[in-house]
Amino acid sequence: MSLLTGEYGASGLYLGISPDIIAGLGSSLTTALTNYAENYNIPDQSGSSGGTSYRFSSFQISLNLDEFFLNQSNQVFSAGWANTQFKIQWNYHICVNTIFNPCENGYIQVYTTNITPTDTVTLTTELTFDYSTSTPVATAQSTELTFSDGLVQIFVQCTNAICIVPVDDIANMVANDFVPTLTTGITNELNTMLPTFTNRIHPILTMPTTLNGYTLQMDLTGSLVQAFTGSGLTPLQTAQLLGELTATKDGNTITPPFQPAFVPEASTLENLQGPLEFTITPYLIQSLMYTGLNTMLPITINPSEVPAASPVQLNTSDSFFSGVAPGLSSYPNLGLQLDVSIPQQIPQVSFNSTGIFASFDIGFGFTILSNPPMFAFAVDIATQMEIYTDVNAISISTIEFSSKLLNLIPNATITSSAVGDVDPTGFDQLVQMLQSAIAIPTFNATMPPELTISNNDN
DSSP states (O other): OOOEEOOOOOSSEEEEHHHHHHHHHHHHHHHHHHHHHHHHOOOOEEEETTTEEEEEEEEEEEEEEEEEEEEETTTEEEEEEEEEEEEEEEEEEEOOSSSSOOOEEEEEEEEEEOOBBOOOEEEEEEEEEEEESSSEEEEEEEEEEETTTSSSEEEEEEEEOOSSSHHHHHHHHHHHHHHHHHHHHHHHHHHHHHHHHHTOSSEEEEEEEEEETTTEEEEEEEEEETTTOOOOOSSEEEEEOOOEEEEETEEEEOOSSSSOOOOOOHHHHTTOSSSEEEEEEEEHHHHHHHHHHHHHOOOOEEEESOOTTTOOBBTTTTTTHHHHHGGGGGGGTOOOEEEEEOOOOOOEEETTTTTEEEEEEEEEEEEEOOOOOOOEEEEEEEEEEEEEEEEEEEESSEEEEEEEEEEEEEEEEEEESSSSSSOTHHHHHHHHTGGGOOOOOOEEEEEETTTOOOOOOO
16 A cells, blocks of 8 residues: 555545544554553573673563554654653662672662653654555554653662662663563564454455346555645544446456546545545446446347336337337337447546436347348437435444435437338437336445444544
8 A cells, every 4th residue: 555645646435534533543552552561571581791690580561652643754654652651670689700799689670751742752663554455464664762861761779788789780781672672572563463453454345246147346455645734643544445346257357447537636535524534536436337337238138038017028019119110110020139238438427416427328229030130220328317325324333325316317319220210219218217117236334343433424
């Protein structure tokens, strides 16, 4: 996943993620890492230095993480805590290798102090997140603990009645080793935790329903963009997702032969009215229409396949066909074969305040089933549809995308005829009769378990 700041590209779907959502995810991460640090096992250590032997034991860590932040820079996430406080304490037993061999017991503390709004200890992890393939990958690259001089203190307390052994040098050595031990441990722990997060993300979403035997999949790979005007600890992030529908059956895959071209204004994408906000562009609808139509077309319909109750029968003597094409009377009571196809063109889509306007062409060819069969005429119907689309939370974890056909406006043109004049308006009327029977499928999307939604969440 490319990580950009304020540089939006053309996509079919955008998901705005508010700072509050990101801060909430940071809170879960804070709890997990705090528990990890406080349960982190540092084994006892022993050795010698400068004629002094030592043994350190009973390590205890206390970690407090505050002010979680998440930013992007140079295509890498910087995630961490601007205000980090910790204390590590351990017992020591030290002996000086001299003739008297004096030994001493006590404890050592390394801790943060004098934390102010302008002078803090910061814990930062560099992360990468690749969402460009069907298997997303998140990787913690490195972790750093940064602080100014004087913010980390070392305290040594001897617990013997007489204390004469110099402990400070060895204590400093162990304290200096503690920082890389802790940061490396956090990096490794994050890489253990991150698959739990990425395994819940499905860039290729398989739809719950099939269409004409085709398995439908929505390609939601893409990139993450940080708001150009973003500020604060967790600036708004926008996931720009391809939003392309494909269909597969028997090894054959239908993929739209065009790419998204429209880029919404940044002010539109960054003006969130709730924790999450979806923005749909024409490409997503174009993709749905192209793939959906191509799963059903081309198709050939023979007279025997038309239900007996249908008001129009594929027969040259049917009242509809004799009315629109009088020349068919020269071929009485013969069946008509109907071939329906869709030109390989991009459906046109636009939005307004009431819904979606879409237009596309469908071709109809009629063949008289004489002996031999004879081409009769062909009709091209340019169809305009007005669709109302709604998004609702049907539970705290499921979003429903539903649509309703509001209007259907056909414009038929006779492209060729071998039977004389054909009246195209009859086909317009026939298509309009079908409007009440057209139903647009409803799709549901399940949100990650960390998120709860309602109909007030836009």
